[in-house]
Amino acid sequence: AQRVTQPEKLLSVFKGAPVELKCNYSYSGSPELFWYVQYSRQRLQLLLRHISRESIKGFTADLNKGETSFHLKKPFAQEEDSAMYYCALSGTSYGKLTFGQGTILTVHP
Amino acid sequence: GAGVSQSPSNKVTEKGKDVELRCDPISGHTALYWYRQSLGQGLEFLIYFQGNSAPDKSGLPSDRFSAERTGGSVSTLTIQRTQQEDSAVYLCASSLAPDLMYTQYFGPGTRLTVL
Numbered sequence: 001a002q003r004v005t006q007p008e009k010l011l012s013v014f015k016g017a018p019v020e021l022k023c024n025y026s027y028s029g030s031p032e033l034f035w036y037v038q039y040s041r042q043r044l045q046l047l048l049r050h051i052s053r054e055s056i057k058g059f060t061a062d063l064n065k066g067e068t069s070f071h072l073k074k075p076f077a078q079e080e081d082s083a084m085y086y087c088a089l090s091g092t093s094y095g096k097l098t099f100g101q102g103t104i105l106t107v108h109p
Numbered sequence: 110g111a112g113v114s115q116s117p118s119n120k121v122t123e124k125g126k127d128v129e130l131r132c133d134p135i136s137g138h139t140a141l142y143w144y145r146q147s148l149g150q151g152l153e154f155l156i157y158f159q160g161n162s163a164p165d166k167s168g169l170p171s172d173r174f175s176a177e178r179t180g181g182s183v184s185t186l187t188i189q190r191t192q193q194e195d196s197a198v199y200l201c202a203s204s205l206a207p208d209l210m211y212t213q214y215f216g217p218g219t220r221l222t223v224l
Contacts, residue, residue: 095209
């Protein structure tokens with residue numbers, strides 16, 4: 001069975017501080033990992049995916065297979081980063097996603 | 110261009126009634142997914158359609174749930190004999206092709222409340 005765990009339901013930081021949203025997964029194979037974001041009153045949207053090795057809006061995520069983690073990081077948080085963040089895993093080739101419970105990030109001015 | 114659209118945006122129904130939720134994917138997108146977002150369970154996969162292939166129904170929680178996709182475009186999720194635990198936001202997503210390199214674009218969701 002595959003599972004994604006986001007241990008923090010709520011995370012608060014001040015503007016300009018570093019932020020790390022934790023994500024751990026369990027899967028027997030080699031999954032693909034994603035981060036999705038949902039800003040207030042907006043649709044759920046892809047933030048970044050491991051397969052593309054990309055950095056979006058200053059966020060990066062490194063896959064650590066030894067620790068089965070895919071933590072999302074940003075060195076200097078901005079107020080506009082406040083949102084719900086979901087870590088997701090796909091163990092299939094066609095994008096069926098298993099999501100974590102989500103972390104609400106609040107960046108204070 | 111237009112994104113994924115869903116209707117209705119909100120649906121309130123009484124326990125035991127049937128409901129139909131509609132999803133219009135982005136034109137040309139062959140892959141379509143349904144997910145459910147609820148307080149207790151977070152975001153859960155329900156069903157996946159790709160072209161004329163048999164759908165992946167592995168996420169449907171019970172046989173009261175069914176979905177179809179007509180003409181490779183519009184999809185309808187039907188919940189029969191609704192229960193209070195069915196209350197959730199039902200999200201539809203589509204992607205250009207069923208490949209991890211293609212982004213899934215989500216609709217705004219249908220908020221279902223079962224009284």
